Amino acid sequence: MLELLTNAPAQWPKVLVERIIPSDAPEVRKANQLMFATTVETLFRKSGLEVLEADVLRVTKEGVVEIPLRVRAPDGEYDLFFYPIADARAAGHYIALQELGRKWGRLRPVFYSTEDLLSIYPEEVESIARRDRLYVQASLMPPKGQYAMWWATQPGEQFHYSPTFELYDRLYRELNGLELRAFALILKEIGMIQEEYEVNSSTLTDSTVEIPLEGPEGVPIIVSFSQARGLRFHFHMDRTHPEYRDLFLNLFLLRLKNWRRDTLIEGIKRLDSPAYIWWRELGKRLRLQTHVDTAISAVGSVKR
Structure with missing residues (x-):
């Protein structure tokens, strides 16, 4: 032995x-x-x-x-x-x-x-964290409950002052004009399509598409897409710690960085998309809310 x-x-x-x-x-x-x-x-x-x-x-x-x-x-x-x-x-x-x-x-x-x-003297220490995929899979029986992009966990907490808002702001800026392609990236990872070109603006109507996922660590997530509001992630409010929510959004940003580099789309000029314009206007409205009593308690709610 x-x-x-x-x-x-x-x-x-x-x-x-x-x-x-x-x-x-x-x-x-x-x-x-x-x-x-x-x-x-x-x-x-x-x-x-x-x-x-x-x-x-x-x-x-x-x-x-x-x-x-x-x-x-x-x-x-x-x-x-x-x-x-x-x-x-x-x-x-x-x-x-x-x-x-x-x-x-x-x-x-x-x-x-x-x-x-x-x-033992080590080899050069390199990052061992993976960022080449999201580690999500389609969920056939998502748990019931309330899902949201963000929710307050303390009295007086405001979305536009939260780290989550900053992550979403980066996400919308990164995806400006590329929302549909990023949605196809997720569909490809979960096996719903084989190639990115299988999803285009003609295959998706103006309605919102919602797909239940199981994220890494088994967390229930709903990914939604619409032309008007773009790509969004809604997390199960009772089963998701705010730290995980922000870490997953950060993981998606890391994944986007690799994807944009590999697909050689850096530097391509794009017009502001309807989704980015919606997000920008939402930010303006939120900043006008100065009273804590009228602050939004949850953003992007989805009921299952």
């Missing part, structure tokens, strides 16, 4: 495994991770530590991080990462996780490996 080295709290049980196959081949990596997860779940169950879930996604300010195993201890939740091959690449990956967690929170990484990764 091989005892894995780790930086987990000292009171956690030791993790011993029978055999590790030293290979980065996808099928071998999957087998190693399965063996590790099964071993940890068996050991931790006897020690008062709870294995929450495996192969989960975590949205951060820099993108989405894939987490092999999440556990709950008396002092909180941890993210477990298993490295069958202890080398400079593994060390660099783990240091990147640590830096991401220290900088933005939402991550508490712990490593398990055949050697102490903290004693």
